[in-house]
Amino acid sequence: MHILRFIRKTYQYFVDKPLQTGTVLQDSYQVLDLIGTGSYGIVYLCKDLKTMENKGLKQLRPSKQRKRNEVDIFNKEIAVLRMLEHKNMPTLYESFSHNGNFFYVMSYMEGDNLDKQIFFKKKTFNEKESLLFLAHLLELIDYLHKKDIYHLDLRIPNIMLKNDEPFLIDFGLAKHVASDGPVYSRKAIMEMKLQDYYDLGDILLYLLYTTYSSKSKKALPWTEELSLADETVHLLKRLLRLLRPYSNSSEIQTDLHAAIKAKGGH
Structure with a gap:
């Protein structure tokens, strides 16, 4: 090999x-x-x-x-x-x-991707900022899903940042569930949707860790390392399928709104 x-x-x-x-x-x-x-x-x-x-x-x-x-x-x-x-x-x-x-x-989109912003420019997001950023991202994913498009490669290098707004790039792995294309089962479509949701949870974790400084040499799970509002923990667990996964974006929006409100947002 x-x-x-x-x-x-x-x-x-x-x-x-x-x-x-x-x-x-x-x-x-x-x-x-x-x-x-x-x-x-x-x-x-x-x-x-x-x-x-x-x-x-x-x-x-x-x-x-x-x-x-x-x-x-x-x-x-x-x-x-x-x-x-x-x-x-x-x-x-x-x-x-x-x-x-x-x-x-x-x-052409000017600026740096989220990966460079975080690891080279040391940009940080507190809990409220992370949640608000996720709200922007969710709007973009909801737009795609309404067009029967699933990105399937949501990672921080594929998100550009301009004026603190996310811009999605790199649709190389994206799938469009077209009527004249391959026939996808309902299960396969749901799995693609859940993959995008899981990736949103992964990105949210990345953002939350930008303000984390380890006090322990021992690696612990995020549930123990991060001090988060209960609403944020619940949101993350469902996105990451540690609890019952979300079936649509309106469910995510409801919990996301509750998490933002818990951090003093609107």
Whole structure:
């Protein structure tokens, strides 16, 4: 297994060379910088030479292009983005192929993701701030679920922060339960919904730990380490499936509102 992984990584290193700065695609998009790389894609900052605006450009890794199913996953991501009309999510402008490579162009979001904000800029959230941030995130997830879209990759690197508002990015693993697509059972759909809810709980825990300083050398469960309002503990336990899981967002909103109120919010 280790040898196969080494071969794959070596192959990717030589094949997945990022585009050079200054490269122009479609006579429209000039590559300015490499933003980052993921398991499926390479993302660039580019300039739209027609509007002179900054845009985001995502390329399917060349090493992934040989397999039809990898290309299909990339196309499904494009299809999901095409459905989005929310100011806190990417806007898709167009998709195209160039010299056998696959790309799409989206709105560019300035700023750092939540991961960098917390671990490099040392941003902290107290309990009330964490709950209010979760309320913003829940609104975004509810928007997706009403469109039968499940993100399935809610992690702090996939949340951008601007003016203390969350912006969702990276829909590479998202699934759209379309009438003309794969037939998902009610159980499978509920499991995808619960996965997004579980991830919300995981993110809430991350935020709550930003103001925690360990007094013990022994690692303890969060229920013992964190001093939280009973309402917050209840909310977390249901999100993380330690108690009966939530079945819809209105149930979460009710408990979230109670937790915010307990911390002196409205």
